[in-house]
Amino acid sequence: MRLTAQDREELVRVTTTGVRPASMIMRARVLLALDTSVGEVDSKEVIAARLGVSGETLRLVAKRFAETGGDARATITRKKRDLPPVPSPVTGEVEALLIAMACSQPPQGYARWSLRLLEKHVALVEDLPDLDHSTIGRVLKKRNCVLT
Incomplete structure (x- = not known):
């Protein structure tokens, strides 16, 4: 996967500054590690060990990146619910x-x-x-x- 310079800069900012959810930081680090625009990428096993995540996490983040059309911001943020919550029977x-x-x-x-x-x-x-x-x-x- 290839990240634009702007996406890469934003992901670096997410991982190094401010207070953000741990899952968001983890997904940003995965995207940065899988980015091929800066050169050769290590094997998935090496990346997973270095980041402390599973190979399945790498696969899911890459899949979400592809599903969002290469939008790094949408990949690291939480997905919107497909279904609304069940309404309360108490009106x-x-x-x-x-x-x-x-x-x-x-x-x-x-x-x-x-x-x-x-x-x-x-x-x-x-x-x-x-x-x-x-x-x-x-x-x-x-x-x-x-x-x-």
Whole structure:
């Protein structure tokens, strides 16, 4: 792989100055070591031993460099997620219904609501998604609701 002079200068700056994530510095060092624009490159085993990385890391960084079209900056930075994170089932409306249930009278035979009892009753209500007792506890704790 060949780096431009500007890319090479930027990678040297990444590895020598400032505070950056260790993974970014490691990928920048790998790119600098695999650069053929400055002359003959050592074997992959020698490079891996010198940088303290595996041969697989060398292969993956070179592959990412090829996938980004030779963009060194895109190679050393984190990839964007392909899929967005899973949205929370707890919306404002669900939270309000959950708090209203927790503040209401407990069912007959119970002195107070527990998280597991709330979990059972949430499963019976059609408007609410099935929530785990730990999720219910997090919602109530966030709103400073005390089960009495």
